[in-house]
Amino acid sequence: MWCTVCSSSSGPVGRFVRDRVLVPLLNRAWVQCWATYSTSQLWVNYRRGPLGATRLARKPRPGDRVADLACVRQDGESSRLHAELGGRFVLLTPDTGAAECVSSAERLLGKRVVPMRFVEDRDEVWLVRPDGHLAWRGRDAAMLERWLTDALNTGRTTR
Numbered sequence: 001m002w003c004t005v006c007s008s009s010s011g012p013v014g015r016f017v018r019d020r021v022l023v024p025l026l027n028r029a030w031v032q033c034w035a036t037y038s039t040s041q042l043w044v045n046y047r048r049g050p051l052g053a054t055r056l057a058r059k060p061r062p063g064d065r066v067a068d069l070a071c072v073r074q075d076g077e078s079s080r081l082h083a084e085l086g087g088r089f090v091l092l093t094p095d096t097g098a099a100e101c102v103s104s105a106e107r108l109l110g111k112r113v114v115p116m117r118f119v120e121d122r123d124e125v126w127l128v129r130p131d132g133h134l135a136w137r138g139r140d141a142a143m144l145e146r147w148l149t150d151a152l153n154t155g156r157t158t159r
Contacts, residue, residue, distance in 0.1 A: 060134045066126070070119040079116070085130050089113040092126040100141035101125045108148045 025031060060066055068082040071092060084090050091105045091113055102115045105127065113127075127136040127144065136147045150157045 060137075062134050062136060064134050065132055066128050066134050071116040072119060074115055074117075078119075081116070081128065082132060084114050084116060085128070085132060087112075087130050089130060089135065090128045091115045092118050092122075092128065094118060094122050094124070097139075098125050101144050104141050104145040105148065108145065108152065 066081060068080050069092070071079055071081055071084070071090075073079055073084075081090060081092070089105070089109055089112055091102060093102060093115065095117060105113045105115070112130075124137055124139050125144065126134060127148075129135045135151070136144055138144065147157050
């Protein structure tokens with residue numbers, strides 16, 4: 001119907017529908033918000049996928065898209081999370097207490113992981129996938145290593 005109305009807008013009925021119905025409707029803020037939300041795919045998550053986990057109540061959950069957070073490289077330079085992804089995992093860590101997580105991730109992922117620090121005060125480690133979705137979060141290096149081993153070897157993780 002949309003194409004029919006637009007293509008026949010040279011007639012009086014088509015012009016009326018276009019000018020008096022469609023244009024005012026499409027200029028509404030809620031219609032534009034809905035269209036942007038629907039087409040952006042920023043709402044897509046993979047919580048129920050083979051690498052997701054639903055047991056955490058706080059957000060973001062594994063499988064959720066992670067916002068473009070401010071972070072700090074290992075050399076002390078400020079950066080943004082999405083600028084560092086580029087086909088690699090990013091391991092976001094607090095200022096202290098995450099050396100074991102970093103070494104586990106580097107041992108299993110090699111050059112496919114970039115260790116970074118949170119700018120905000122956080123007390124856990126986040127592993128962000130190359131597509132910008134949260135892979136894992138926690139504090140225990142052994143759990144991260146088990147998650148990575150399962151994910152890399154079987155394409156699934158235990159929930």
